[in-house]
């Protein structure tokens with residue numbers, strides 16, 4: 001089994017609608033680090049699991065320098081991970097979203 005891991009860095013803003021008082025309710029920004037994990041038992045005709053640049057371009061186009069609330073309702077890092085997973089094609093089995101050095105979410109198939 002082959003695995004490739006693509007790291008994508010984006011800057012984006014969001015706010016959360018929470019039932020408790022939190023500074024996360026104010027519009028603010030993060031420098032997200034997104035890791036997309038893809039695997040396959042065989043390689044394509046280019047000798048790759050998949051074309052990671054296509055995934056990167058799709059993620060950057062969707063998220064970079066955007067207000068995430070306009071794209072995803074209640075854009076928590078968990079929901080961002082699922083959104084990226086859905087963008088990343090059938091070879092993707094896991095997405096990690098790092099929001100801050102202490103906060104990371106993972107969505108796995």
Ligand SMILES: [Zn+2]
Pocket residue numbers: 014024028029030
């Ligand atoms: Zn935040």
